[in-house]
Structure formats: C-alpha cells, structure tokens
Amino acid sequence: MTNLSAPDAGNLDLGRVSDLSNAVLTEVERAIVGKREPLRLVLAGVLAGGHVLMEDFPGLGKTLAARSFAQTLGLTFKRAQFTPDLLPGDITGSFVFDQRSGDFEFRQGPIFAGLLLADEINRTPPKTQAALLEAMQEKQVTVEGRTFPLPRPFHVLATANPVEYEGTYPLPEAQLDRFIMRVSFGYPSVDEEWQILANRMERQQEEQTLDAVVTPDELLAMQAAVERVVVDESVGRYCVALTAATRTHSDVLMGASPRGALGLLLCSRAYAIIDGRDYVTPEDVKAVAKPVLAHRVTVKPELWMSDVSGSNVVTRLLRSVPTPAPTQREPRGAASMTGTTGTLGSLEA
Numbered sequence: 001m002t003n004l005s006a007p008d009a010g011n012l013d014l015g016r017v018s019d020l021s022n023a024v025l026t027e028v029e030r031a032i033v034g035k036r037e038p039l040r041l042v043l044a045g046v047l048a049g050g051h052v053l054m055e056d057f058p059g060l061g062k063t064l065a066a067r068s069f070a071q072t073l074g075l076t077f078k079r080a081q082f083t084p085d086l087l088p089g090d091i092t093g094s095f096v097f098d099q100r101s102g103d104f105e106f107r108q109g110p111i112f113a114g115l116l117l118a119d120e121i122n123r124t125p126p127k128t129q130a131a132l133l134e135a136m137q138e139k140q141v142t143v144e145g146r147t148f149p150l151p152r153p154f155h156v157l158a159t160a161n162p163v164e165y166e167g168t169y170p171l172p173e174a175q176l177d178r179f180i181m182r183v184s185f186g187y188p189s190v191d192e193e194w195q196i197l198a199n200r201m202e203r204q205q206e207e208q209t210l211d212a213v214v215t216p217d218e219l220l221a222m223q224a225a226v227e228r229v230v231v232d233e234s235v236g237r238y239c240v241a242l243t244a245a246t247r248t249h250s251d252v253l254m255g256a257s258p259r260g261a262l263g264l265l266l267c268s269r270a271y272a273i274i275d276g277r278d279y280v281t282p283e284d285v286k287a288v289a290k291p292v293l294a295h296r297v298t299v300k301p302e303l304w305m306s307d308v309s310g311s312n313v314v315t316r317l318l319r320s321v322p323t324p325a326p327t328q329r330e331p332r333g334a335a336s337m338t339g340t341t342g343t344l345g346s347l348e349a
Contacts, residue, residue: 012221014229014278020222021047021274024072024213031068031208032061032185033199034192040274041183041291042069042157046219047226047270050180050263051136051156053121053171053295058161060185066117066157073219074212075114076151082124088131092141093148106143111135114151114216118158122168129175132156136178153219173254173298180263181288182295229269230279234324238285239264245317246297251308256296263292282323290314 021043028039042065045052054062063079070077080091093109110116111132121129135141139150158179161168176182188196200206214222239261247255267288268280275284290311297310 012218012225014225014273015276017222017225017273018276020214020218024069025274027072027210027213028065028068030199030210032065033195034188035061035065035185038183038185039065040271041181041267041288044267044270044274044288045181045183045291046073046155047223047273048180048263048266049153049223049226050266051158051178053158053160053176053179053182054185055160055162055182056184056186060187062159062185063117063119065185066115066159068210069157070115070117071210072213073115074215075153075155075219077115077117078110078113079117079119080110081119082121082128084124086124086128088128089143091128091131092135092143095144106146106148108148109141111141112148112150114153114155116154116156118156120161121158122160122171125169126172126175129169129171133175133178151216153216153223173296176295177257177259179295180267181291183291226266226270226273228278229273231265231269232279232324235268235280235282235285236265238282238321238324239268241321242285242289242314242317243293245321246293246313249297249313249317251299251303251313252297253300254298256293260293260296264288267292281326286318286323289318 025036025039025043029036032039042052042054046069054065056062067077067079069075080086089109091109091111093107093112095104096107097103098105118132135150135154136156139152139154141148141150156179160171243256243258243261243264245255246252246260249255264285265280268284271288272278272280272284294310294314297313299308299310299313
C-alpha cells in the first residue's frame, strides 16, 4: 500500500478517497453486521477530522466498532475504561519521580494514540471527562504547565450508555459539543443477529482481526481531500438555517452553536465523498443532520419527562426548514474522479 507523505496529502484523487472509504466500511462490516449506515456516519465523522460519540444500550457493538476502525485505518489503538474512580492523570499521563535519574519523567497516558476508545465515558465524573477537552480541540495535552503534542491523526471514539442507566453522569454541554457526531447503532434484525452467531461459529474464536485498508498518512490524505469537496452557497446556507432553527424552536432551552453548523458542513462533505461525489447535496446534509445537531440541542426542563428530545426536534426541523433546490453541476475532472463506487463528477444532484 502506498504510503503518502504529508506534503502530498492534498493530492489524493477524490475517486480514490471514495474507493478507500468504501473498502474500509466493507472490512469493518466483517465484524459489525448489518450496520452500514451508522458505520458510514462514524467514518464521515473521522474523515471530517472530528471525534464521534457512540451512544446506545450495552452489547450492540460500540466497542467492537471502535477497535475495528482502528485496525482498518491503521491507527494505534488504546482503550480507556471510564469508571467513577478514574482520575484525569489516568487519561493524560503524569510526571513520575525516577529514583535512578533523580528527576521527574512524564509517562504518557492512553490518550497518546491514533485512536482512543473512551469506553463508557459517562460513567466517570465531569472532572475526568474534562481531561479530554484540550486533547479533542487542540490535539495536545498540558500537564503541570508542560504541553505535549498528540499523534496525527488523532481521534476519540467514545461509547456511552443512555443516561437513564444506573451509574451514569450526563456529559456537560461543553464536552458534548466537542463530538462532531453522536451515532446510535440500534438492535440488529433477526437475520442480522443470526449472522452474528454464524460468523462467530465459523471463525471458532472470540477475537476477530481485521486488515488495515489504509495507513495513517493515507488517512490524513483522505481528510485533506475532503476539503476539496464543493459546497454550493444554497447548501451552505441550508446548514446555517437548520442550525439557527434549533435556537428558536419552542421546545428548546439551548440550541446548536456555530460549531454545529460547521460540523454539519464538514460531515456533509465527508458523507458526499463516501457516496462517490465531489459536491454536497441537500440530501447529504439531511443524512448527517441528526447525528451532528441532536446532541447539541437541550430541551426545556419541563419537557424532560415527555418524548421530546434533541433528535425529535431536529426531525421536525428537517420537515419545516425549506430545502434548497438541487443544482446541476458540470463534471469536474470526471475522467480521473470516477472510481469503482461510481458517481464522482456526475450531473445528478
């Protein structure tokens, strides 16, 4: 597999990005059965350069999905099990006195990885959750006044159980806002659940190892290529309109910030390129709207015992906010942009 250096990162062909993205999803599906769309959303969040929160009931493959993405993306993988007694230094690392040298040396925590699995992140108090804030935003860790850069690429895939479960701490709004997406997998169908059992019997062991599809340098190149996906002004304004509408909805105490609109734009571009296009359509925006915006919406306290949620609010806004008309685009380098997955440079919006 070609190892792209950083100076060439922006030169990866968009058709190749689409092919590699779908190859990653196909490989991950060897471990996670029947969840192509949630997996696609997680990959879109990674290609957009962000971090993804996977929130669902226990046993639905969240931890397995994180490990599978680390393997297929060629990233170093570390797991931090969040518990009520976990301290910030257990995540970031700390200075330890070395008796041989007579000095303090820094011992890295699990956050120094290409992909950190923050497992059951809402089972630890907010003080420890906050240890991730600087790392997720600035790609660095500061301990006792000294700053240490994190590897590139660096991504956090966190898992969380529903807040109604015993022993969980609600994530603060500032922490939730650092996740570009919140994705749920849901229960498998009967046939999908049987396929999980059949796969387990066939491999005759619990552990499943996946092949690396890309290298870390290639992932950086794919992320740089997403920046070349075209967004028409009408589609960009649609992102803004959806985000702004969350702030004025009658059921909402606090809506999404401009960071939500930016996340909507970035994830729409990544979703489009996975789908084989070099431009964003309104349907791409709709596909990522709930995962990007719902966790940034806080409903009014008096509605907490009702069925109103951030997800329901975004669903209603998708029906009420006018959708821009699709625009026809000329092919842009169609000969080099069309890959095995299909439609880069096509005229269909």
